[in-house]
């Protein structure tokens with residue numbers, strides 16, 4: 001039975017959007033019917049369509065920012081950053097396509113030429129998360145379309161309105177309606193989409209739990225390309241630094257920006273023991289000043305609510321669980337209004353917790369771990385199955401060199417937040433954070449496959465060895 005899907009504003013609980021759940025077969029069939037013609041266009045035509053898409057986004061920027069802020073609860077200023085990033089992606093992916101998947105021609109044997117060119121996969125499914133409902137899927141849809149694929153995009157069931165508007169903007173830009181399809185739905189539609197025989201590739205961004213389920217489901221389909229961008233249990237090490245106030249600012253940005261709902265957010269703060277009291281004092285001062293409020297409030301909030309009440313309840317339970325395991329709360333997780341999912345940033349010392357759960361707490365909770373020496377700090381940093389981002393604050397160049405060499409993560413920063421990577425740089429993780437198919441400019445690599453050809457104007461082969469003599 002096809003049902004309606006509804007989306008509510010986290011900050012107010014108001015109904016924002018309602019639409020019919022999509023039909024997987026219909027969307028895949030429509031995309032499958034369209035991709036050969038789309039793929040046959042010159043790549044410059046597809047690039048031109050993407051430039052028109054960027055203009056369409058510019059033309060409706062305010063509406064899209066407002067919608068994202070309402071639907072995710074993130075502050076309007078942050079929604080604006082997200083939309084700017086969508087626009088910037090177009091030029092970046094156009095350059096990346098040429099740089100990473102461009103054509104190569106070489107001389108081959110016997111007057112032949114060798115060439116390497118790329119072909120699209122066909123129909124790719126893009127499955128998105130709720131925390132960046134426009135920018136993350138745009139980072140896969142744009143390179144997939146440039147490469148000549150058709151796309152079926154399933155946004156998160158928590159942010160269908162932003163997903164729907166993104167697809168409308170591709171249509172406004174003149175991308176044929178069957179080349180990019182919106183599939184409204186939740187996990188069931190996602191499951192059916194990845195297994196669908198008409199889907200040639202799956203570009204997924206979301207939790208490790210879902211990514212692993214997709215990987216398992218696709219074990220029987222080795223012919224499908226699968227790119228998994230998943231979460232992290234990201235470490236941030238604080239070592240010798242003269243400026244603890246600046247360190248606290250980096251820590252707060254890393255842990256609590258976007259209400260902690262970033263894949264690259266810092267989850268674990270690993271501190272040189274002698275710095276503990278100083279950094280806690282700085283963090284308390286700063287946390288007390290952070291404004292948590294609705295997206296359009298004035299003065300602008302630092303962070304909004306988390307995505308929904310269920311998520312806020314779950315984070316509250318996780319915080320209690322850490323306490324019951326021996327965690328010592330330094331700043332409590334607050335819930336000023338029990339009816340809405342606003343949470344205030346929390347800090348908990350889990351040094352004494354013997355078996356710390358290696359899970360991604362996707363919200364504003366930072367766990368502090370005290371250590372005596374740098375080797376132990378690195379050991380703690382690596383005590384996770386994830387490997388998305390990691391950062392070091394302070395320390396010497398030698399410390400950073402050791403950290404960079406020994407920490408397992410796809411993004412490793414020094415004296416900056418655990419996020420903050422942009423542009424064409426590869427974006428992805430190792431461990432259960434990703435399957436070695438980083439996005440960013442490197443998305444071009446998994447949106448097309450290379451074809452090697454040996455080509456000559458005339459047939460030239462001759463067999464020189466192993467033949468009986470010709471009868472004369």
Ligand code: NAD
Pocket residue numbers: 127128129130131132136154155156157185186187188189190191194205206207208209210211213214229230231232262263264360362388428433
């Ligand atoms: P989620 O895994 O719950 O859902 C993601 C998407 O998968 C949704 O569209 C959902 O409907 C769909 N889905 C759920 N079950 C499915 C299944 N069995 N088969 C196919 N599709 C299915 O993630 P979320 O809560 O929406 O997003 C937050 C997560 O995303 C966090 O873990 C975060 O770290 C991660 N994330 C990662 C990146 C990155 O680039 N690495 C970026 C943003 C978010």
